Amino acid sequence: MIEASNLSKRFGAVTAVRDVSLRAADGRITGLLGPNGAGKSTTLRILYTVLAPDSGDALIDGTSVVRSPLEARRSIGVLPHSAGVYPHLSARENILYYGALHGLARADREARADELIELLEMQDFAKRPARKLSQGQKMKTALARALIHRPRNVLLDEPTNGLDVMAVRGLRNLLLKLRDEGHCVLFSSHVMQEVAALCDDIVVISHGVVAAAGTPDAIRERTGQSNLEEAFVQLIGTGEGLQ
Amino acid sequence: MRAIFTVFGKEFRENLRDRRTLFSALVFGPLFSPLLFAVALALMIQRGDTQNDKPLQLAVSHTERAPNLISKLVEYGITVQPVTYDDDDARKAVQERRHKLVLMIPDSYGEQFTSARPAPLALYSDSSERFVERDVQRTKGILAAYSSNIARLRMMARGLDPMVLAPVAVHDVDVSTPASRSVLALGTMSTIILLTLLMGGLYLAIDATAGERERGSLESLLTVPVRREHLIYGKILAACAYMALSLALSVTALAFLLRFVGLESFGMSVNFGPLTALKVILVTLPLVPLGASLMTIVAAYTRSYREAQTYLGLVLLVPTLPLVFAAALGLQPTLGLMAIPSLGQHFLITSLLKDEAIPLIHVALSVGVTLGLGLALAAVAGRLYHREALLG
Numbered sequence: 001m002i003e004a005s006n007l008s009k010r011f012g013a014v015t016a017v018r019d020v021s022l023r024a025a026d027g028r029i030t031g032l033l034g035p036n037g038a039g040k041s042t043t044l045r046i047l048y049t050v051l052a053p054d055s056g057d058a059l060i061d062g063t064s065v066v067r068s069p070l071e072a073r074r075s076i077g078v079l080p081h082s083a084g085v086y087p088h089l090s091a092r093e094n095i096l097y098y099g100a101l102h103g104l105a106r107a108d109r110e111a112r113a114d115e116l117i118e119l120l121e122m123q124d125f126a127k128r129p130a131r132k133l134s135q136g137q138k139m140k141t142a143l144a145r146a147l148i149h150r151p152r153n154v155l156l157d158e159p160t161n162g163l164d165v166m167a168v169r170g171l172r173n174l175l176l177k178l179r180d181e182g183h184c185v186l187f188s189s190h191v192m193q194e195v196a197a198l199c200d201d202i203v204v205i206s207h208g209v210v211a212a213a214g215t216p217d218a219i220r221e222r223t224g225q226s227n228l229e230e231a232f233v234q235l236i237g238t239g240e241g242l243q
Numbered sequence: 244m245r246a247i248f249t250v251f252g253k254e255f256r257e258n259l260r261d262r263r264t265l266f267s268a269l270v271f272g273p274l275f276s277p278l279l280f281a282v283a284l285a286l287m288i289q290r291g292d293t294q295n296d297k298p299l300q301l302a303v304s305h306t307e308r309a310p311n312l313i314s315k316l317v318e319y320g321i322t323v324q325p326v327t328y329d330d331d332d333a334r335k336a337v338q339e340r341r342h343k344l345v346l347m348i349p350d351s352y353g354e355q356f357t358s359a360r361p362a363p364l365a366l367y368s369d370s371s372e373r374f375v376e377r378d379v380q381r382t383k384g385i386l387a388a389y390s391s392n393i394a395r396l397r398m399m400a401r402g403l404d405p406m407v408l409a410p411v412a413v414h415d416v417d418v419s420t421p422a423s424r425s426v427l428a429l430g431t432m433s434t435i436i437l438l439t440l441l442m443g444g445l446y447l448a449i450d451a452t453a454g455e456r457e458r459g460s461l462e463s464l465l466t467v468p469v470r471r472e473h474l475i476y477g478k479i480l481a482a483c484a485y486m487a488l489s490l491a492l493s494v495t496a497l498a499f500l501l502r503f504v505g506l507e508s509f510g511m512s513v514n515f516g517p518l519t520a521l522k523v524i525l526v527t528l529p530l531v532p533l534g535a536s537l538m539t540i541v542a543a544y545t546r547s548y549r550e551a552q553t554y555l556g557l558v559l560l561v562p563t564l565p566l567v568f569a570a571a572l573g574l575q576p577t578l579g580l581m582a583i584p585s586l587g588q589h590f591l592i593t594s595l596l597k598d599e600a601i602p603l604i605h606v607a608l609s610v611g612v613t614l615g616l617g618l619a620l621a622a623v624a625g626r627l628y629h630r631e632a633l634l635g
Contacts (some may be wrong), residue, residue: 045462049465049466050462050634070468070469075468079463080459080466082457082549083462083463084460084461085458085460086257086458087255100466103246103249103468129260143464145463146463240552
């Protein structure tokens with residue numbers, strides 16, 4: 001479970017996010033929807049402890065990202081916007097490296113890596129050097145490495161970027177599977193269809209502030225629009241930057 | 244803490260598979276540069292040998308004007324080539340490298356000589372040409388000996404004691420030892436050792452910082468439950484391992500190759516056995532963490548791989564600066580100078596190769612200060628990794 005309250009972050013003169021509060025529950029997929037530059041990445045970066053907020057705090061399963069970032073990181077799996085892999089290691093070695101960094105014993109991380117390789121259907125390229133992998137295969141490697149330590153909470157920043165249709169389908173199925181296992185899944189996107197198709201809860205973010213949050217039904221109801229797309233446009237003020 | 248070794252292991256292994264890193268760290272620097280040095284040294288020695296053995300060639304214009312002088316020159320082992328030049332011809336002949344030296348005996352020589360006035364001679368040479376100075380000195384020495392001989396005979400003929408012409412007698416006493424005469428070669432050697440040491444960690448330092456960011460793998464790495472400074476310590480440690488390997492290889496290569504160079508004839512005693520090589524490695528080793536941390540810090544500030552390469556190229560020059568100053572100012576090892584990283588190591592390496600006694604305090608100070616600075620810089624690198632700007 002992820003609970004953020006009143007997060008604010010400035011970069012110089014630019015306020016990236018202001019007073020952002022949101023809640024992502026266990027066993028649900030929460031979508032962070034907003035146009036490019038709305039503050040989605042900054043919010044996620046604060047949640048996965050790479051950036052420290054200027055004010056506000058967030059709790060990951062009750063652990064503060066501000067006061068105990070190391071502790072909070074144990075229960076999150078992260079797929080950042082640029083999820084590069086190490087070119088001279090094989091896909092499997094890339095995954096195992098993160099297992100070791102998470103402090104898993106050798107036998108444990110090897111078993112878990114093989115489990116993920118099967119789950120993500122990576123058997124064909126698991127032993128190939130990562131520099132020879134396709135974009136989709138690299139994404140799967142990065143995803144597997146984010147899940148090596150069985151995190152309760154999974155955060156993904158624009159995970160479908162640059163993926164082909166098949167890879168997007170695979171990712172969608174995985175997220176649904178994680179949800180059904182009781183994980184808390186939070187991902188950001190500027191693709192409306194994707195969010196509408198996948199999310200149990202939606203947080204609409206625009207100009208660094210939360211414009212609306214709730215289930216798709218609740219958002220439709222609040223805006224008085226029967227169409228989710230129209231609802232978003234009304235909330236954000238414009239459809240610009242969305243797809 | 245265990246994460247440091249996890250990161251170390253991964254960086255070490257990954258770079259072992261990167262041919263570019265491997266080539267620059269363990270082949271190009273440590274093996275090629277000693278080889279190049281040894282070949283250059285061998286050529287220099289060979290050239291010096293042949294120079295000494297060759298009889299001096301002297302073109303003499305109008306030998307018929309001074310037969311006595313010519314027979315004296317031949318007596319001293321000079322090969323006289325009779326030519327017939329005027330002043331312009333002589334100048335041209337030297338400029339066009341047809342002769343190294345031309346001795347011109349002017350028309351007035353005989354007349355001046357017989358009337359006991361200074362008889363003119365002109366010696367043409369090009370001082371910008373290598374190795375010519377020695378020949379000039381030798382010719383002048385022979386001419387001076389001939390001149391003072393004649394003077395003595397003339398004085399005796401006039402009933403004077405020739406000794407009045409030598410109020411002082413100077414003896415040249417050269418106390419240099421074979422090893423101390425090879426300062427240049429030694430300086431070059433410690434420069435090679437220090438440079439290859441740094442080159443060993445260069446690509447790893449770039450790859451682990453600027454490279455990691457450029458590939459986009461940094462952000463993921465920062466989400467693992469490991470303190471950021473431990474991540475960077477692991478990377479620095481991996482750079483250290485490559486640098487230490489590079490150091491050991493280059494010193495071994497130097498010690499091995501110099502056996503074939505024939506240093507004795509260059510006037511340098513070979514004091515580069517296995518034990519000396521080991522000592523050289525040990526006194527230079529403290530420079531490894533300092534270099535690795537320095538390169539990591541510089542690379543961490545750059546925005547791209549290419550930029551990091553540019554700046555680190557400059558960092559490679561840093562350790563050679565104290566050496567250049569030391570050579571220019573003729574600095575000798577003192578306790579204070581031992582505290583300067585790279586200069587201290589240079590002095591220690593040089594002393595070891597010269598087989599000089601080294602005060603223990605010199606070693607202790609050099610090792611202590613260099614290691615201390617290295618650890619301090621590693622801590623700075625650790626702090627740098629807490630900057631949010633690191634993400635770029």
